[in-house]
Amino acid sequence: xxxxxxxxxxxxxxxxxxxxxxxxxxxxxxxxxxxxxxxxxxxxxxxxxxxxxxxxxxxxxxxxxxxxxxxxxxxxxxxxxxxxxxxxxxxxxxxxxxxxxxxxxxxxxxxxxxxxxxxxxxxxxxxxxxxxxxxxxxxxxxxxxxxxxxxxxxxxxxxxxxxxxxxxxxxxxxxxxxxxxxxxxxxxxxxxxxxxxxxxxxxxxxxxxxxxxxxxxxxxxxxxxxxxxxxxxxxxxxxxxxxxxxxxxxxxxxxxxxxxxxxxxxxxxxxxxxxxxxxxxxxxxxxxxxxxxxxxxxxxxxxxxxxxxxxxxxxx
Ligand SMILES: Nc1ncnc2c1ncn2[C@@H]1O[C@H](COP(=O)(O)OP(=O)(O)OP(=O)(O)O)[C@@H](O)[C@H]1O
Ligand SMILES: [Mg+2]
Numbered sequence: 001x002x003x004x005x006x007x008x009x010x011x012x013x014x015x016x017x018x019x020x021x022x023x024x025x026x027x028x029x030x031x032x033x034x035x036x037x038x039x040x041x042x043x044x045x046x047x048x049x050x051x052x053x054x055x056x057x058x059x060x061x062x063x064x065x066x067x068x069x070x071x072x073x074x075x076x077x078x079x080x081x082x083x084x085x086x087x088x089x090x091x092x093x094x095x096x097x098x099x100x101x102x103x104x105x106x107x108x109x110x111x112x113x114x115x116x117x118x119x120x121x122x123x124x125x126x127x128x129x130x131x132x133x134x135x136x137x138x139x140x141x142x143x144x145x146x147x148x149x150x151x152x153x154x155x156x157x158x159x160x161x162x163x164x165x166x167x168x169x170x171x172x173x174x175x176x177x178x179x180x181x182x183x184x185x186x187x188x189x190x191x192x193x194x195x196x197x198x199x200x201x202x203x204x205x206x207x208x209x210x211x212x213x214x215x216x217x218x219x220x221x222x223x224x225x226x227x228x229x230x231x232x233x234x235x236x237x238x239x240x241x242x243x244x245x246x247x248x249x250x251x252x253x254x255x256x257x258x259x260x261x262x263x264x265x266x267x268x269x270x271x272x273x274x275x276x277x278x279x280x281x282x283x284x285x286x287x288x289x290x291x292x293x294x295x296x297x298x299x300x301x302x303x304x305x306x307x308x309x310x311x312x313x314x315x316x
Contacts, residue, residue: 036224253276
């Protein structure tokens with residue numbers, strides 16, 4: 001395993017201010033101690049309910065939010081420090097794709113300027129060279145050359161998402177944080193965007209941090225997955241481990257809630273879902289401590305960890 005970036009005991013707590021003096025009275029524990037490693041050329045999925053802290057992790061990796069504590073290790077440096085990010089190639093190596101390409105692409109700029117912007121930040125190219133590079137980026141995301149001089153509003157949602165990807169890969173990054181990149185798109189367009197994200201990954205040896213609440217999409221895209229709730233990981237594992245051998249009731253509930261088109265087995269799935277719900281309500285104590293917080297992760301296999309009070313080690 002070739003690791004690209006390592007997140008160690010990351011915490012991001014936001015102060016809550018209140019009262020006449022606007023004093024800090026409490027904190028939102030948006031991210032409350034998570035550890036994981038993103039490997040080179042692989043996709044790491046973050047899944048969980050709304051407000052569980054997924055975007056906060058992504059933003060902190062990008063340096064858009066400040067870590068309260070913990071480390072993010074990239075090439076041996078702790079990039080939670082702004083100075084370190086500036087001194088190294090980090091800001092170039094880590095880019096982002098947004099959920100809503102319309103609001104992330106400057107509406108007043110033409111495509112050539114939008115896509116060239118990250119290149120201009122990092123290298124000096126002649127107009128000729130720059131145009132050539134932007135054309136090749138458009139080609140990579142399957143957009144025609146005549147897009148160069150158009151504006152974002154002249155494209156469909158799926159096309160804009162392609163432009164967002166072209167822009168993200170312009171600086172030849174090593175990691176792209178993709179926060180719900182297809183959630184705003186129609187199903188058919190989703191598949192197209194996901195497929196060219198995969199193609200680009202192979203071509204450039206990119207890693208993705210792929211954030212989504214859609215377990216179907218995550219299964220298609222991700223090599224490793226973390227399931228999150230309330231700022232904590234409840235289970236991490238390979239795709240196979242999460243989908244075929246989920247251990248935490250929270251994971252099981254998410255999986256049993258995936259809509260299925262499989263009509264003949266509908267009754268069986270309904271039955272499974274009812275069992276999961278029963279287990280969830282009867283075994284609360286097994287899964288959450290007295291403060292309703294999930295337990296620390298325990299190891300099941302070298303790649304599979306789950307937040308249970310006790311685990312039986314399987315064939316160790
Ligand atoms: N700037 C902020 N100040 C205070 N609280 C914040 C801030 N940003 C996020 N939070 C809180 O931190 C928690 C985690 O938010 P986050 O956006 O990371 O969740 P998420 O998992 O991405 O949710 P969603 O699926 O809805 O995008 C939430 O309770 C949110 O209200
Ligand atoms: Mg989010």
